[in-house]
Amino acid sequence: KQEVTQIPAALSVPEGENLVLNCSFTDSAIYNLQWFRQDPGKGLTSLLLIQSSQREQTSGRLNASLDKSSGRSTLYIAASQPGDSATYLCAPWGQGGKLIFGQGTELSVKP
Amino acid sequence: GAGVSQTPSNKVTEKGKYVELRCDPISGHTALYWYRQSLGQGPEFLIYFQGTGAADDSGLPNDRFFAVRPEGSVSTLKIQRTERGDSAVYLCASSSRVAGVGEQYFGPGTRLTVT
Numbered sequence: 506k507q508e509v510t511q512i513p514a515a516l517s518v519p520e521g522e523n524l525v526l527n528c529s530f531t532d533s534a535i536y537n538l539q540w541f542r543q544d545p546g547k548g549l550t551s552l553l554l555i556q557s558s559q560r561e562q563t564s565g566r567l568n569a570s571l572d573k574s575s576g577r578s579t580l581y582i583a584a585s586q587p588g589d590s591a592t593y594l595c596a597p598w599g600q601g602g603k604l605i606f607g608q609g610t611e612l613s614v615k616p
Numbered sequence: 617g618a619g620v621s622q623t624p625s626n627k628v629t630e631k632g633k634y635v636e637l638r639c640d641p642i643s644g645h646t647a648l649y650w651y652r653q654s655l656g657q658g659p660e661f662l663i664y665f666q667g668t669g670a671a672d673d674s675g676l677p678n679d680r681f682f683a684v685r686p687e688g689s690v691s692t693l694k695i696q697r698t699e700r701g702d703s704a705v706y707l708c709a710s711s712s713r714v715a716g717v718g719e720q721y722f723g724p725g726t727r728l729t730v731t
Contacts, residue, residue, distance in 0.1 A: 509658070539719065548707060549659070549722040594658055601672045602647060602711060604720065606658030 507532045509607035511595055517613040518585055526580040526610045528595030533573045535597040539604065540569050540580050542591040549594065553580075585614045618642070620723035622708050628729045629698055637693040637726045641710030648691050649720060650683055651707040659707055665691060698730045 508531045518524055528538075537556045541549040553562045553569040555578070561570040566583040578595055592611045596604035621640040629635050641648050647666055651659035661675040665685045673683070680698075685691040695702055705725040711718035 541722075548724040549709075551719055551721065554719045596658075599661075601664050601666075602718070602720070603649065603661040603664050603672060603675070604651070604659070604709075605661065606651075608656070608658050 507535075507597060507599055507605045509595060509597060509605055511593075511607035511610050513610060514608065515611040515613075517615065520585060520587060520614055520616050522585050522614075523581070523583050524585055524612075526582070526593050526595075526612070528578040528580070528607055530576045530578075530595075530597045530605070532597075533576050535573060535599065536602070537598040538569075538571050538578050539596045539598065540567075540578075541594045541596065543594060543609070544591050552593075582612075585612075587614045587616050590614050620708055620710050620721055622706075622723040622726050624726060625724065626727045626729075628731060630731055631698060631700060633698050635695050635698055635728065637695075637706050637728070639691045639693070639708030639710075639723060641689065641691070641708070642712070642721060643689075645710035645712045645718075645721075646688070647711040647718065647720075648685060649709040649711070650691070650693050651709065653705045653707055653725070655704075662693070662706075695728075698728075700730045703728055703730045 512527045540552045555571040568581040592609040594609045650662040653659040663673040668688045680696045683693045707725045709720040709722045
């Protein structure tokens with residue numbers, strides 16, 4: 506059974522810092538991996554999708570890497586802003602495309 | 617274009633009652649997923665439809681939970697004899713490609729409270 510762990514569980518940083526969120530998963534036989542953000546009381550917003558043949562994806566200030574063999578993914582956020590404050594969720598894809606989520610990293614960026 | 621919509625946004629029901637939660641996927645998306653998110657946790661997979669058929673229902677917790685997608689578009693998650701432990705946010709997502717390729721887009725969720 507796939508298990509996903511995200512470290513740290515919570516993170517508070519001053520505005521402008523670069524930061525890294527970590528995700529590890531136990532079963533490396535995944536298809537893709539997706540990173541989401543979730544604002545309080547809201548649904549999930551997809552940030553980046555890394556397909557199984559890729560090693561990283563970039564969108565603006567966000568960069569996500571995937572190392573299937575070691576069961577790890579990282580999300581790098583450059584020049585953090587208060588608007589980045591949210592919970593970030595990592596989700597490897599299982600068979601059929603079902604997402605297996607970690608508990609998330611709650612990020613707070615202080616102005 | 618319109619995203620995934622879910623109704624109702626909030627549902628309060630008494631223990632033992634029956635509830636239906638509705639999901640309208642993005643038009644043309646063939647895959648539809650239901651997840652459940654308890655407070656402080658990541659979402660947990662419940663069931664996945666490809667077209668009208670349930671391709672994987674391994675996440676449904678017990679036989680009180682059932683979902684349908686009769687015309688391959690709108691889906692309804694049905695919960696019988698609700699229990700307080702069913703209280704959670706129920707999330708729906710849809711995807712435009714065959715499973716394993718298409719990015720999933722989520723709706724805002726239905727917050728279910730069982731009193």
